[in-house]
Amino acid sequence: MPSVKGLLEERERAARQRVELLREEAERVLAALREAEAFWERKVVALEEVDDALAVGPESVAGGGVEVEDVLSAPPVVAGSVVPQWREGLSVSALTPDYQRIIGVLAGREADGADGDRSMICREIAAGLGLELVPAKVEGVRSKAKKMVARGWLIEVRAGRFTLADGLRGDGS
Incomplete structure (x- = not known):
């Protein structure tokens, strides 16, 4: 018959192994989260740059290079991004x-x-x-x-x- 102490040590060892596995999984998830956040931030910056490039400002109209039809047919700019x-x-x-x-x-x-x-x-x-x-x-x-x-x-x-x-x-x- 196994001893009580032996059973408790076996359960403690199994619990420790589970904790170690969960810690490793948490580290993998956090690394994936950091990578996803960095990717997302790059996309935010890229969108801001595209909004900036597509924005039609008064200085471009004053230069005479843009026709009224071009301004009217331009895609709407996202509010608050310009x-x-x-x-x-x-x-x-x-x-x-x-x-x-x-x-x-x-x-x-x-x-x-x-x-x-x-x-x-x-x-x-x-x-x-x-x-x-x-x-x-x-x-x-x-x-x-x-x-x-x-x-x-x-x-x-x-x-x-x-x-x-x-x-x-x-x-x-």
């Missing part, structure tokens, strides 16, 4: 919340009154937004910042360093 060209009197509220938050982080850096360089790299902006500092998130911020530079909201003072455009300093409008 960053408007900055102009005097245009408020930050014209931007979608994600872009407003980027402006807010950079404005906070300006408001700190720190002497010297007030520009920020995308990793610092992502940290200020409370995002996880993984390449996919930082690249999403970089894509948005580059789009805002192209539209006059931000200035890229040096490669990869962004600050508010002159018209946005001080009053935040």
Whole structure:
């Protein structure tokens, strides 16, 4: 007849093996999740770039290269995905919340009154937004910042360093 201690040790060993198998499975699932999230983030950035490329702005119409029929037949742009060209009197509220938050982080850096360089790299902006500092998130911020530079909201003072455009300093409008 087997001893009670022997039976308990056998059950403990089986439970430990099950825990080890479940941990390995959890690690595989988490790795697959990280990979899927990175893939998804790349698709988000790609969609933003396509939206940007397909957007028909007033500057292209003013250039005379676009016919009215072309504008009317163009596919509709997803609401909130286009960053408007900055102009005097245009408020930050014209931007979608994600872009407003980027402006807010950079404005906070300006408001700190720190002497010297007030520009920020995308990793610092992502940290200020409370995002996880993984390449996919930082690249999403970089894509948005580059789009805002192209539209006059931000200035890229040096490669990869962004600050508010002159018209946005001080009053935040």
